[in-house]
Amino acid sequence: MRSLPLLALFFSPSLAAAQPEPSPADVVGTYADMALAVYEDSVTTAEALKTAVDAMVAAPSPDTLGAARAAWTAARVPYQQSEVFRFGNPIVDDWEGRVNAWPLDEGLIDYVAEGTPSAEDNDLAQLNVIANPVLDLSGETLDATTITPDTIRTLHEAGGIEANVASGYHAIEFLLWGQDLNGTGPGAGNRPFTDFVTGEGCTGGNCERRAQYLVAATELLVEDLQEMVGNWGPDGEARKAVTADPQAGLHAMLTGMGSLSYGEQAGERMKLGLMLNDPEEEHDCFSDQTHLSHYYDGLGIRNVYLGRYTRIGGTEVSGPSLSELVAKSELAVDEALRADLDATMAALTGLRGKAERGMAYDQMLAPGNAEGAAAIQAGVDGLVKQTKSIERAVAVLGLNQIAVEGSDSLDNPDAVFQ
Amino acid sequence: MAAIALIRAAALVALMSGPAAADVAEAIDDVITPAYARLADAASSLDAAAQHDCSAPAMQAPFQKVWDAWAYIDFLRIGPVEEDGRALAMAFWPDPKFSGLRTQQALIAGDPGVIADPSRFAEVSVAARGLAGLERLLYPSQVAGDETAFCALRRATAADLDRMTLAIAAEWPAHAVLLQAPGDANPSYLSRDEARQALFTQVVTGLTSLADTRLGRPLGTFQKPRPERAEAIASGRSLRNITLSLTGMRDLALALHPDAPQTRAAFDRALSLSIDLDDPVLAGVANPQGRLKVEILQQAVEAARAAVEAEIGTALGISTGFNSKDGD
Numbered sequence: 001m002r003s004l005p006l007l008a009l010f011f012s013p014s015l016a017a018a019q020p021e022p023s024p025a026d027v028v029g030t031y032a033d034m035a036l037a038v039y040e041d042s043v044t045t046a047e048a049l050k051t052a053v054d055a056m057v058a059a060p061s062p063d064t065l066g067a068a069r070a071a072w073t074a075a076r077v078p079y080q081q082s083e084v085f086r087f088g089n090p091i092v093d094d095w096e097g098r099v100n101a102w103p104l105d106e107g108l109i110d111y112v113a114e115g116t117p118s119a120e121d122n123d124l125a126q127l128n129v130i131a132n133p134v135l136d137l138s139g140e141t142l143d144a145t146t147i148t149p150d151t152i153r154t155l156h157e158a159g160g161i162e163a164n165v166a167s168g169y170h171a172i173e174f175l176l177w178g179q180d181l182n183g184t185g186p187g188a189g190n191r192p193f194t195d196f197v198t199g200e201g202c203t204g205g206n207c208e209r210r211a212q213y214l215v216a217a218t219e220l221l222v223e224d225l226q227e228m229v230g231n232w233g234p235d236g237e238a239r240k241a242v243t244a245d246p247q248a249g250l251h252a253m254l255t256g257m258g259s260l261s262y263g264e265q266a267g268e269r270m271k272l273g274l275m276l277n278d279p280e281e282e283h284d285c286f287s288d289q290t291h292l293s294h295y296y297d298g299l300g301i302r303n304v305y306l307g308r309y310t311r312i313g314g315t316e317v318s319g320p321s322l323s324e325l326v327a328k329s330e331l332a333v334d335e336a337l338r339a340d341l342d343a344t345m346a347a348l349t350g351l352r353g354k355a356e357r358g359m360a361y362d363q364m365l366a367p368g369n370a371e372g373a374a375a376i377q378a379g380v381d382g383l384v385k386q387t388k389s390i391e392r393a394v395a396v397l398g399l400n401q402i403a404v405e406g407s408d409s410l411d412n413p414d415a416v417f418q
Numbered sequence: 419m420a421a422i423a424l425i426r427a428a429a430l431v432a433l434m435s436g437p438a439a440a441d442v443a444e445a446i447d448d449v450i451t452p453a454y455a456r457l458a459d460a461a462s463s464l465d466a467a468a469q470h471d472c473s474a475p476a477m478q479a480p481f482q483k484v485w486d487a488w489a490y491i492d493f494l495r496i497g498p499v500e501e502d503g504r505a506l507a508m509a510f511w512p513d514p515k516f517s518g519l520r521t522q523q524a525l526i527a528g529d530p531g532v533i534a535d536p537s538r539f540a541e542v543s544v545a546a547r548g549l550a551g552l553e554r555l556l557y558p559s560q561v562a563g564d565e566t567a568f569c570a571l572r573r574a575t576a577a578d579l580d581r582m583t584l585a586i587a588a589e590w591p592a593h594a595v596l597l598q599a600p601g602d603a604n605p606s607y608l609s610r611d612e613a614r615q616a617l618f619t620q621v622v623t624g625l626t627s628l629a630d631t632r633l634g635r636p637l638g639t640f641q642k643p644r645p646e647r648a649e650a651i652a653s654g655r656s657l658r659n660i661t662l663s664l665t666g667m668r669d670l671a672l673a674l675h676p677d678a679p680q681t682r683a684a685f686d687r688a689l690s691l692s693i694d695l696d697d698p699v700l701a702g703v704a705n706p707q708g709r710l711k712v713e714i715l716q717q718a719v720e721a722a723r724a725a726v727e728a729e730i731g732t733a734l735g736i737s738t739g740f741n742s743k744d745g746d
Contacts, residue, residue: 103515117515121646160639163514258740275503275544278517367541391615391739392608400737 021328022320027307028249030319032239034309035085036232037317038300041078043225045312049075049172050218057211060196069176073289076169078312079225080296084304087264088255091231091238097168098156099224102283104165106174108155109213111204113181117280119163129155129166130209147212149220167220170284175214177286184279184366186358188288251399253322257301258390261344265297266383274376279362288362291355294379298348301386302341322393329396337389344382351375441734442613445673446594453491453666458580458587460484465580472569474556477576478653481556484579485509485549485655489662493624494670495741496616497593498586507544507582510551511649512635518545519560525571526563533574540578548582550650551575557652614674615736618726621671623741624663625723632660633716636700643709648700656699661692664719675730684725688718 052071056064079100086092105118105125118125127135129151135142137158144151155166165171178191194203196211204210231238242249273281284290303309307321327334354375355361364372394400464480471477488508499505510518521543525533532538545551552575554561555568563571593606597616600607607613631649636656638644648656668685672678695711702708731737 117517117520119514120516121644160642262740271503272506275506276517276521277543278515278521278545280515280517367543387740388606391612395611 022324024246024250024325025243026320027322027325028242028246028253030307030317030321031249031253031304032232032242033319034303034307034317035082035238036229036236037309037311038078038082038085039225039229039232041312042075042082043222043229045071045075045078046218046222046225050215050222053172053214053218056193057196057215060193062193065176065191065193065196069287072169072173072176072287073292074312076284076289076292077296079169080293081300081303081309083297084256084260084300086256087259088252089238089241091241092228095224095228097162099168099221100170101157101162101165101168102170103163103280103285104170104174105161105163106171106179106286108158108164108166109171109174110210113179116179119161122159122161122163124159124161124164127155127158130206130213133209147209147216149216149223152213152216152220167217167224169221170286172214172217172221173284173286175210175217180279180286180288180362182362184277184362184369186360186363188360189286247399250322250325250397251394253304254390254394254397254399257304258387258394260297261301261383261390262387265294266380266387270294270376270380270383273365274373274380277365277367279365282362282365285362288355288360290361291352295348295352298344298379298383302345305337305341326393326396333389333392333396337386337393340382340386340389344379344386347375347378347382351379441674442597442610442617444676445617445670446597448673449666449669450491450494451590451594453487454583454587454590457484457487457491458583460487461576461580461583465576468573468576472572474568474572477552477572478556481549481552482653482655484583485650485653485659486662488549489655489659490666492659493627493663493667494620495623496620498589501585501589502540503544504582504586507548508579509549509650510545510547512631512647513545513550516560517543518551519554521546522551522554522561522571523563526561526567530570533570536574536577536581539574540581547575547578549579552579553650553653559652611734611736614734615739617670617674618730618734618736619739619741621667621674621726622723622731622738624667625719625726628660628663628667629716629719629723632656632663633700633712633719636703637709637712637716638703640709643703645699645701645704648703651699654698657692657695657697660715661689664689664692664722668722671726671730675733678725678729678733680729681722681725684718684722688715688722691715691718 049068049071052064052068056068083100086096105122106112107116107118107126107128108124109128110130111128112126123138127137129135129144129147133143133145135144135155137155142151142154152166152171155164158164158166174189176191177189178195180187180189182188192203194201194207196207196214197203198208198211202208228238230236233239242252269283273279279285282288282290283293305322307323308316308318310316323334323338326337351361351364354364354372359372361376363369364376366372460480460483464477464484467480468477492505492509495505499508513519525542525546532542539547552572553559555572555575561568596604596606597613600609600613602608607616636643636645636648638647649659650656664685668682668689671681671685675681691711692715695715697708697711700712703712727738
């Protein structure tokens with residue numbers, strides 16, 4: 001920026017004197033602590049999901065299925081707040097596909113309605129593991145007589161196709177809710193509890209194998225999340241990556257905030273679905289809980305900036321923040337970014353409220369639903385606007401000159417010309 | 419609407435101080451503004467042709483000209499193309515779950531009022547409109563319907579392209595003003611660096627996307643090449659779109675910073691490989707020799723991206739900003 005607003009010129013030096021400046025090392029320390037807490041909470045809630053799933057499988061009923069669905073919803077609260085750690089941290093990004101891949105060709109896992117759209121050239125889109133104990137994976141035979149976490153691991157991204165999602169939250173979501181066949185009309189997936197009744201009364205066929213799949217997938221989710229907790233522990237690789245060089249750590253923080261805000265959430269997850277009016281583009285398409293995913297993603301972005309995460313038990317993990325650091329450099333940039341993050345949360349709160357009052361996210365995507373479209377667009381606009389402020393924060397902290405992950409040209413400008 | 423935007427932008431300029439950046443001005447005046455004018459002209463001709471004769475043979479040539487004009491500037495994702503999903507609607511691709519095809523089929527089967535009413539048609543899914551939608555109506559595709567239905571849908575799609583490209587050309591000058599008059603009162607760009615960074619990011623992102631998507635999708639893996647995943651196969655434009663888009667990016671990069679010999683050389687190399695590649699729909703990826711040629715082109719595009727970042731980014735003291743391709 002060429003000129004500072006007068007207020008910032010007058011008051012930032014005095015603020016600097018009043019408060020000890022947080023060091024970049026302090027700020028990335030808070031970041032790593034928040035990551036550890038959010039993944040620990042993800043494990044805790046995934047374990048609760050596992051308990052609820054075990055109880056449902058042992059005694060399927062509307063109540064136990066409802067409890068398992070509620071546990072899934074609760075498990076998403078911390079996990080979605082962790083998504084901001086994905087971008088900017090290769091350790092997280094490389095692992096993420098196992099736990100939160102989307103969208104999926106669910107016919108890989110279980111029965112689907114006739115005419116279900118699937119990804120182009122996906123030979124395995126109708127594989128239906130639950131109905132088939134022996135599987136032909138493009139010429140290779142897989143013995144799936146018993147469905148174990150290993151079976152699911154092998155099937156994940158089978159044939160090199162990303163839509164073959166066998167593991168993670170959305171595979172579990174599909175098993176708990178079933179396909180949402182209501183298009184952009186009211187109603188979510190409505191899998192009956194009898195899909196898990198063994199013996200007489202089983203619907204959908206292969207109920208025992210369906211239960212096996214669900215239990216194994218949930219077990220795998222817990223294991224995968226535990227792995228990420230380890231990465232952010234005292235000697236974890238992800239923690240080391242951001243604390244070893246605090247400037248690179250700051251860059252990772254802002255990259256995560258900006259990439260999730262713009263390309264991923266505003267673009268891929270919100271605007272695209274709206275422009276296509278296609279419920280196939282809904283993030284939590286089986287459960288119709290997309291509004292919550294978007295809300296907690298947005299909250300996670302703000303958490304990272306403010307250095308504050310409220311744990312599932314209500315306690316707070318907080319510490320020296322990126323916000324304080326940016327304010328020291330240029331108060332106006334910090335104020336604008338905080339205002340933008342708050343405005344986004346207001347928009348996402350509005351979106352969430354609208355869904356909770358009865359207009360599900362897929363209904364908002366319907367062609368001609370101007371009210372629904374406006375609610376989604378408000379979220380998109382907020383996220384796009386905050387991205388600009390995030391770029392300004394990168395600039396005032398002088399981080400735009402440091403190497404971008406994996407970019408040979410910036411790490412070593414001469415390499416290009418060799 | 420466009421007129422109001424222009425007046426507001428003009429008022430903003432009056433409020434703002436600071437000299438206009440010559441490099442940004444050249445990018446606008448020499449590259450972007452004329453490209454959008456050519457695009458609007460081509461779409462206007464297509465619309466006129468469609469109204470005159472909606473048969474596929476009559477519309478194919480003007481259709482190709484519109485895509486030529488769009489391919490040159492399709493990497494630019496700032497300003498009016500970002501409104502109402504226009505950039506997505508111009509040529510929606512990739513569409514792995516056939517969203518456009520499904521929507522077009524539903525349009526043919528559904529309320530004819532949507533096709534007949536331009537304002538309602540403008541609200542139809544971006545996947546079903548634009549050049550990708552029209553390609554399915556002018557060349558062999560899975561869309562089923564009789565010639566009457568096709569004719570109506572072709573005309574509606576051509577008219578919608580005319581409407582969108584006219585709006586883009588009309589609204590672009592207002593965004594151009596914002597780019598050239600950065601400052602505290604400017605809602606988009608606070609400084610010259612931010613304006614330069616925005617254009618620079620378009621080139622870097624465009625090259626990355628071209629290498630990863632236009633070339634990367636058909637390349638697939640060595641074990642499993644995916645020639646059927648190339649862009650615009652039916653209209654035979656896969657490679658042509660690549661060549662034109664590279665040309666547009668080269669022109670913008672060099673307008674932004676003409677004194678960039680490595681960048682110029684890297685683009686020249688990528689372009690000559692693309693022009694000399696005798697493989698219009700990249701079908702060659704299915705055999706080892708053909709694949710190698712496409713891989714070499716992909717590497718040349720990546721080298722051009724690296725050169726832009728290292729040479730122009732360093733010279734202007736800027737790095738790539740966030741872009742719409744971030745994420746998965």
